[in-house]
Amino acid sequence: MNVSDSTPAMNNLMGSEADSQRTLYPYVTGTSVVGIKYKDGILLAADMGGSYGSTLRYKTVERLKSVGKHSIIGASGEISDFQEIMRNLDDLILYDNMWDDGNSFGPKEVHNYLTRMMYNRRNKFNPLWNSLVLGGVKNGQKYLGTVSMIGVHYEDNHVATGFGNHLARPLLRDEWHENLTFEEGVKLLEKCMRVLLYRDRSAVNKLQIAKITEEGVTISQPYALKTFWGFSAFQNPTAGAEGSW
Amino acid sequence: MFRNQYDTDVTTWSPAGRLFQVEYAMEAVKQGSAAIGLRSKTHVVLACVNKSTSELSSHQKKIFKVDDHIGVAIAGLTADGRVLSRYLRNECINYSYTYESPLPIGRLVVQLADKAQVCTQRSWKRPYGVGLLVGGLDESGAHLYYNCPSGNYFEYEAFAIGSRSQAAKTYLERKFETFKDSSRDNLIKDALFALRETLQGEKLTSSVCTIAVVGVGEAFQILNQETVQGLINEFEIVGEEPPPADEAAPPEQGSGAESGSSAAEQGAAPMDI
Numbered sequence: 001m002n003v004s005d006s007t008p009a010m011n012n013l014m015g016s017e018a019d020s021q022r023t024l025y026p027y028v029t030g031t032s033v034v035g036i037k038y039k040d041g042i043l044l045a046a047d048m049g050g051s052y053g054s055t056l057r058y059k060t061v062e063r064l065k066s067v068g069k070h071s072i073i074g075a076s077g078e079i080s081d082f083q084e085i086m087r088n089l090d091d092l093i094l095y096d097n098m099w100d101d102g103n104s105f106g107p108k109e110v111h112n113y114l115t116r117m118m119y120n121r122r123n124k125f126n127p128l129w130n131s132l133v134l135g136g137v138k139n140g141q142k143y144l145g146t147v148s149m150i151g152v153h154y155e156d157n158h159v160a161t162g163f164g165n166h167l168a169r170p171l172l173r174d175e176w177h178e179n180l181t182f183e184e185g186v187k188l189l190e191k192c193m194r195v196l197l198y199r200d201r202s203a204v205n206k207l208q209i210a211k212i213t214e215e216g217v218t219i220s221q222p223y224a225l226k227t228f229w230g231f232s233a234f235q236n237p238t239a240g241a242e243g244s245w
Numbered sequence: 246m247f248r249n250q251y252d253t254d255v256t257t258w259s260p261a262g263r264l265f266q267v268e269y270a271m272e273a274v275k276q277g278s279a280a281i282g283l284r285s286k287t288h289v290v291l292a293c294v295n296k297s298t299s300e301l302s303s304h305q306k307k308i309f310k311v312d313d314h315i316g317v318a319i320a321g322l323t324a325d326g327r328v329l330s331r332y333l334r335n336e337c338i339n340y341s342y343t344y345e346s347p348l349p350i351g352r353l354v355v356q357l358a359d360k361a362q363v364c365t366q367r368s369w370k371r372p373y374g375v376g377l378l379v380g381g382l383d384e385s386g387a388h389l390y391y392n393c394p395s396g397n398y399f400e401y402e403a404f405a406i407g408s409r410s411q412a413a414k415t416y417l418e419r420k421f422e423t424f425k426d427s428s429r430d431n432l433i434k435d436a437l438f439a440l441r442e443t444l445q446g447e448k449l450t451s452s453v454c455t456i457a458v459v460g461v462g463e464a465f466q467i468l469n470q471e472t473v474q475g476l477i478n479e480f481e482i483v484g485e486e487p488p489p490a491d492e493a494a495p496p497e498q499g500s501g502a503e504s505g506s507s508a509a510e511q512g513a514a515p516m517d518i
């Protein structure tokens with residue numbers, strides 16, 4: 001019982017009155033998102049898993065969505081918060097379209113709007129528990145950025161969330177270059193996703209790849225990666241310790 | 246306009262369906278000193294007459310930078326204009342903060358017009374007594390808008406407001422078709438010519454006027470006095486020479502002769518510059 005929180009003067013410091021009104025921990029979560037710039041635009045990859053703690057509970061969660069004509073977003077973290085973010089972004093794009101004046105929000109504007117949203121929630125101690133990747137193309141300009149649940153934001157040629165930062169980024173640092181073709185980009189992303197599948201316990205083998213170019217957005221149908229488990233060490237795992245598993 | 250029994254309140258309609266308070270507010274705009282705007286596909290020029298009340302005082306500020314890509318010229322109650330400029334600046338800066346992108350001018354003028362409309366529908370308010378020529382950029386290029394006290398707004402190729410603006414409008418109506426593809430410098434020259442029309446024979450010098458430019462790749466700036474005087478000299482000198490037969494001399498000379506004769510028609514000293 002924190003005395004300082006219950007005195008009237010300090011009551012509202014931590015956001016809402018009752019603690020159940022603010023996010024303390026996530027429940028259903030998505031794991032890494034990986035994004036790269038390539039020759040014609042942006043490629044995003046994410047699996048379709050929604051974990052419930054350590055249980056891989058939901059296996060058809062779409063974590064890549066398009067935002068208006070010029071952007072795509074990928075989310076990791078709390079899925080319900082991502083749905084809230086999408087509701088917000090869809091309204092934003094709707095009002096933007098209602099102006100019908102030849103102006104439209106590009107990826108830079110959406111990224112900054114998201115940053116403001118995430119940072120303001122963090123300041124109220126009621127974060128949207130997500131790490132987001134935002135990519136897009138407008139007037140030939142490619143844009144790729146990320147925002148975290150505390151409002152940390154930056155742009156780069158390749159970004160990732162969560163485990164992707166530790167497992168995928170090093171691969172991208174070595175192998176990414178300015179003029180990747182679509183096929184090369186997909187191959188590179190699949191390489192990253194395969195490592196994540198092997199090493200991230202919350203990864204599932206069902207993924208989507210989203211592409212955005214000047215022409216528009218395509219999000220692929222779900223598919224699985226080929227994996228190889230035929231290592232000799234796996235053949236007789238309990239050889240050295242009978243009875244264990 | 247004459248006084249009548251329906252003009253006390255902005256919330257009282259006249260039997261003819263008019264809101265007299267709003268119309269009186271538009272009169273206030275007509276009494277202010279002239280402001281002119283013109284635009285090409287890529288640039289907008291704002292110009293205004295800047296007369297000070299006495300030699301001892303400074304000039305009334307009538308052109309305001311709203312953002313790097315938007316500027317406004319006002320005519321009417323300059324205090325109201327200052328307050329609205331502050332509102333415009335606020336809106337632009339808030340949008341830039343959220344979206345890291347400039348607020349498209351078309352959306353700004355709608356917000357301004359909606360703000361003005363509120364004052365025509367509250368019994369405890371009065372309409373803003375200022376007309377604003379808002380010039381700026383959005384994704385499709387350069388635009389010029391006029392915002393009324395009534396809450397209406399219109400887009401223009403070129404426009405003039407304030408006292409003796411009709412003379413400028415006549416000049417602009419004649420020449421506006423050339424503005425779309427005009428160069429930045431020719432646009433400024435046309436603005437100066439239009440401004441001269443409103444002075445009705447008085448000498449046009451940089452001390453009585455203010456010029457501002459904004460364009461694609463050029464942030465909004467008010468030109469300094471020397472630059473303006475230099476431009477005035479450039480076209481005035483050319484204007485004083487007898488109009489030659491050759492086409493090499495650009496519009497300046499042609500319009501110089503024309504504006505001279507229209508000034509003469511009105512009884513003012515012909516081409517007194």
